[in-house]
């Protein structure tokens with residue numbers, strides 16, 4: 604081999620190495636490997652949705668968590684925020700979108716965790732009517748969600764309740780992704796699905812108002828609240844919802860592209 608040939612060969616090897624570096628960045632593998640085992644243990648302990656997934660789905664769930672935490676800041680207001688708090692916020696975000704691999708929330712920058720429920724002036728102490736557990740994108744708070752930290756924790760440990768403040772607020776974001784908060788997540792469903800969904804929604808709201816429903820009465824406030832309230836129920840107690848409101852359960856299965864009752 605002449606000197607020129609050796610130089611050409613060396614340059615060729617360098618080019619192959621450089622090409623490989625750019626073409627196969629292995630970003631996905633790096634991220635999966637980066638999911639801390641301590642976080643995995645927290646998910647196993649606190650998040651029953653995660654525990655019911657297969658191994659490969661758990662990996663996809665973890666990727667969703669990392670992706671969310673890369674994009675959204677989580678801040679405690681008068682409260683310390685630890686890994687468990689961050690993971691519970693991220694899990695609340697990942698669960699409703701789990702049937703849509705690769706999708707994420709574009710309109711959210713920050714989640715504030717309050718020490719308790721709050722009132723309409725965002726006061727948590729010495730205030731009356733502290734009955735708000737969560738809120739997203741209200742006046743003057745574009746891109747921000749507020750959650751009561753104790754309510755967020757309760758949402759994950761209290762298996763007897765169909766309520767889940769985290770899922771509730773993230774479903775509001777999905778509902779609004781098409782520009783309107785109307786209980787119709789047009790970003791998620793096909794057009795022919797809209798009319799039957801609206802019809803069922805109005806019937807169920809009427810049943811709640813007439814006291815003939817097991818759904819949380821807050822769901823009868825309006826269509827947007829109805830959609831968030833029944834979504835909490837769907838993800839929290841799917842078997843119960845499927846039993847008591849089979850038609851509603853089936854529609855939510857289609858909307859979220861998730862089969863939770865195993866039937």
Ligand SMILES: [Zn+2]
Nearest residue numbers: 771775828831
């Ligand atoms: Zn709401």
